[in-house]
Amino acid sequence: MVQDKEKQKEMKRWLITLVWTVVPLLLCAQHPVIKIGGGWASHYGGSTRHIGALKLGVGYEVEIGGYWSVEPGVYYMAKGWKDRDRQVLVYDEDGQVVLDEEGRPMTGFMNVTSNTNYVEIPVLINYYVPLASVHYLSFSAGPYVAWGVGGKAKTSGDTEQTGAARFYYEHPTFSQPDMRRFDAGVTAAIGYEIGRQWAAAVTGDFGLANVSRSGAKNVAFLLQVAYKFR
Numbered sequence: 131m132v133q134d135k136e137k138q139k140e141m142k143r144w145l146i147t148l149v150w151t152v153v154p155l156l157l158c159a160q161h162p163v164i165k166i167g168g169g170w171a172s173h174y175g176g177s178t179r180h181i182g183a184l185k186l187g188v189g190y191e192v193e194i195g196g197y198w199s200v201e202p203g204v205y206y207m208a209k210g211w212k213d214r215d216r217q218v219l220v221y222d223e224d225g226q227v228v229l230d231e232e233g234r235p236m237t238g239f240m241n242v243t244s245n246t247n248y249v250e251i252p253v254l255i256n257y258y259v260p261l262a263s264v265h266y267l268s269f270s271a272g273p274y275v276a277w278g279v280g281g282k283a284k285t286s287g288d289t290e291q292t293g294a295a296r297f298y299y300e301h302p303t304f305s306q307p308d309m310r311r312f313d314a315g316v317t318a319a320i321g322y323e324i325g326r327q328w329a330a331a332v333t334g335d336f337g338l339a340n341v342s343r344s345g346a347k348n349v350a351f352l353l354q355v356a357y358k359f360r
Contacts, residue, residue: 161191163201167333167354171209173346178211181243183350185333187250191358197258197266203251207276207335209348210245210303240287244303246341246348248276252317264326270319274335278304278311308343315339315348321356329356 164187171183189203216239252274258266281303288296304311315338321331330353337348 161193162359163189163191163203163356165189165203165205165354165356167331167352169333169350169352171211171335171348171350173211173341174349178346179214181210181212181245182208183210183352184208185250185350185352185354189252189254191256197260199256199258201254201256201270201272203254205250205252207248207250207350208245208281209248209335209350210243210281211346212244213240213242216240216242240285242283242285244281244283246281246303247279248313249279250274250276250313250335254317254319258323264324266323266326268319268321268323268329268331270317270321270331272317274315274317276313278309278313278341280304310339310341310343313337313339313341313348319354321354326360327358329358330354331356 165185167185169183170180172178172180185205185207187203187205189201189205191199191201193199252272254270254272256268256270258268260266282300283303283306284298284300286298288299291299303309316336317333318336319331319333321329323329333352333354335348335350335352340346341348
């Protein structure tokens with residue numbers, strides 16, 4: 131546990147340093163980019179369901195010749211997942227399992243919706259295919275790193291709790307001992323650009339780092355709109 135906390139502190143210091151390195155570059159960039167998008171997010175490799183996702187931030191594009199460019203950025207990313215209809219035993223106020231008329235343990239269903247908010251730093255490689263005058267099809271891909279900065283887990287139907295908490299309660303997502311704030315993975319997108327300023331894209335974030343001790347990884351798909359200052 132102590133080692134995990136030390137690793138988290140080191141990752142946090144490293145990410146803060148990276149943000150303070152990237153932000154000044156964004157402010158003086160020749161081609162700043164503003165992006166906003168929405169869609170859904172979940173975990174893959176498990177039985178979780180999706181919830182809404184949001185991405186908002188700025189980047190800058192550096193042309194490197196031909197139809198290629200490099201685009202780092204800093205974004206706020208809201209992700210999460212939902213565990214629905216998890217079957218649990220029903221307990222009484224004394225902590226004893228409740229039995230039905232035939233002596234069998236009674237069960238109920240617990241639902242947990244977890245929201246996670248990240249500061250995300252991607253570095254994309256873009257390639258543009260000209261279709262007509264100032265109309266382009268774009269393909270983008272690259273790595274990202276992220277650090278969890280907030281979020282809430284909302285639980286209903288937890289029969290191990292007492293009082294009102296048996297029906298509903300909330301707690302910070304990253305306060306759970308099995309959660310990890312650090313995330314990293316790959317971003318990929320296919321887009322359409324008009325006039326070298328407005329663009330729309332379908333974007334996917336595919337996590338490669340375990341964000342929990344159970345091995346869960348983030349995944350998100352968004353429809354994104356961008357404006358480029360040229």
